[in-house]
Amino acid sequence: NAGVTQTPKFQVLKTGQSMTLQCAQDMNHNSMYWYRQDPGMGLRLIYYSASEGTTDKGEVPNGYNVSRLNKREFSLRLESAAPSQTSVYFCASRRQGEVGSGYTFGSGTRLTVV
Amino acid sequence: AQSVSQHNHHVILSEAASLELGCNYSYGGTVNLFWYVQYPGQHLQLLLKYFSGDPLVKGIKGFEAEFIKSKFSFNLRKPSVQWSDTAEYFCAVISTGGGNKLTFGTGTQLKVEL
Numbered sequence: 001n002a003g004v005t006q007t008p009k010f011q012v013l014k015t016g017q018s019m020t021l022q023c024a025q026d027m028n029h030n031s032m033y034w035y036r037q038d039p040g041m042g043l044r045l046i047y048y049s050a051s052e053g054t055t056d057k058g059e060v061p062n063g064y065n066v067s068r069l070n071k072r073e074f075s076l077r078l079e080s081a082a083p084s085q086t087s088v089y090f091c092a093s094r095r096q097g098e099v100g101s102g103y104t105f106g107s108g109t110r111l112t113v114v
Numbered sequence: 115a116q117s118v119s120q121h122n123h124h125v126i127l128s129e130a131a132s133l134e135l136g137c138n139y140s141y142g143g144t145v146n147l148f149w150y151v152q153y154p155g156q157h158l159q160l161l162l163k164y165f166s167g168d169p170l171v172k173g174i175k176g177f178e179a180e181f182i183k184s185k186f187s188f189n190l191r192k193p194s195v196q197w198s199d200t201a202e203y204f205c206a207v208i209s210t211g212g213g214n215k216l217t218f219g220t221g222t223q224l225k226v227e228l
Binding site for chain 1: 120123148156157158159160163204215216217218219220221
């Protein structure tokens with residue numbers, strides 16, 4: 001089925017460990033986004049990529065890096081995980097320039113940092 | 115910077131009661147407005163969206179929302195809720211400049227009791 005695929009679905013890390021969250025979409029969307037969801041705070045944008053080859057910081061970029069590997073894939077890396085990064089991470093994509101186009105979200109990665 | 119406010123953080127209703135969830139945004143330019151729903155343990159799904167035209171927008175599962183430009187509001191309504199509507203609801207707005215970033219409100223947790 002077409003959509004946004006995120007891996008892994010669950011992950012537990014120790015403080016200081018690194019990991020990469022993977023995201024891929026097969027809808028030929030230009031723009032891709034990483035959000036984190038925390039209770040009472042809604043979803044906050046970490047990084048986004050308006051088009052292949054570009055990335056920009058969102059609202060809460062500290063402690064994260066991203067790579068837009070190609071049009072399909074947009075990965076999020078935690079170089080040295082901290083307990084404050086315990087969250088649910090959602091990847092999303094959108095067809096840039098399409099008026100009224102909504103975002104399509106992946107099913108999320110639940111990350112716990114101990 | 116744009117912002118989205120959802121004033122009701124937790125709402126508890128009995129089945130068949132009417133629902134109205136408030137949403138206000140701060141951006142004064144052209145807006146695209148969305149309501150997303152997140153059922154327990156699932157990812158976000160689009161309920162409805164507004165980008166132009168009729169300010170009364172109808173979405174899936176009997177939900178509707180009204181865009182009132184003068185009040186910067188986009189409230190979500192449903193005449194008669196069901197137990198299956200128990201979920202978290204997010205209002206969101208897209209900025210019309212720079213990356214089309216979707217900004218979310220903090221969410222409203224709706225619990226419908228039998």
